[in-house]
Amino acid sequence: GESVGLHLPTLSVQEGDNSIINCAYSNSASDYFIWYKQESGKGPQFIIDIRSNMDKRQGQRVTVLLNKTVKHLSLQIAATQPGDSAVYLCAEMLKTSYDKVIFGPGTSLSVIP
Amino acid sequence: DAGVTQSPTHLIKTRGQQVTLRCSPKSGHDTVSWYQQALGQGPQFIFQYYEEEERQRGNFPDRFSGHQFPNYSSELNVNALLLGDSALYLCASSWTGGRTEAFFGQGTRLTVV
Numbered sequence: 001g002e003s004v005g006l007h008l009p010t011l012s013v014q015e016g017d018n019s020i021i022n023c024a025y026s027n028s029a030s031d032y033f034i035w036y037k038q039e040s041g042k043g044p045q046f047i048i049d050i051r052s053n054m055d056k057r058q059g060q061r062v063t064v065l066l067n068k069t070v071k072h073l074s075l076q077i078a079a080t081q082p083g084d085s086a087v088y089l090c091a092e093m094l095k096t097s098y099d100k101v102i103f104g105p106g107t108s109l110s111v112i113p
Numbered sequence: 114d115a116g117v118t119q120s121p122t123h124l125i126k127t128r129g130q131q132v133t134l135r136c137s138p139k140s141g142h143d144t145v146s147w148y149q150q151a152l153g154q155g156p157q158f159i160f161q162y163y164e165e166e167e168r169q170r171g172n173f174p175d176r177f178s179g180h181q182f183p184n185y186s187s188e189l190n191v192n193a194l195l196l197g198d199s200a201l202y203l204c205a206s207s208w209t210g211g212r213t214e215a216f217f218g219q220g221t222r223l224t225v226v
Contacts, residue, residue: 034214036217041219041220041222042219042220043117043203043217043218043219043220044156044203044217045217046214046216049214089155089156091155100146100158100161100169101146101148101156101158101205101215102158103148103155103156103157104155105153105154105155106154106155
């Protein structure tokens with residue numbers, strides 16, 4: 001069935017280090033992938049996206065990598081800051097749907113000052 | 114631009130009651146999707162409204178229903194509330210023509226007692 005899952009449910013990193021959050025997806029028909037940041041008590045906030053015709057996309061301090069061969073998505077955060085502490089959700093959008101987003105369970109990132 | 118707004122922010126209901134949650138989409142968006150997020154889990158897709166009709170539906174019982182108004186705002190109704198309906202209910206808006214990321218509201222925290 002359709003599912004998006006994460007390898008690591010929790011991640012603790014030292015302030016200033018780089019963070020890597022991984023995600024596996026199962027539906028090869030997905031053509032659009034999104035990373036969201038969700039702080040406690042708030043709705044998901046868009047971080048970065050990538051389409052299936054790309055394998056890498058960079059934003060401000062964040063990079064998303066897509067490996068379609070093994071159906072793997074990752075989010076890299078450079079120079080992690082305390083404000084980056086949150087739950088990170090990877091999500092996929094299906095070609096056959098209209099903006100229906102399928103989420104994984106999330107990874108909780110904790111930044112140690 | 115106020116973004117996606119949801120009301121109320123918190124709600125406590127008794128088992129068996131009915132509840133209505135409301136969502137105003139981001140300006141320029143015509144599609145509204147509703148998600149249920151249980152504690153410690155990723156959001157689960159409930160349904161999506163476009164042109165005042167339900168376009169897609171997730172694996173939720175008929176107790177969950179919705180409506181979209183001509184101004185694109187939307188309501189989520191849940192009948193015969195169960196304790197297991199306690200969750201954060203998220204509304205996301207998007208523009209069907211753009212195939213871009215969905216923007217989320219802050220959510221409504223529903224507690225069923």
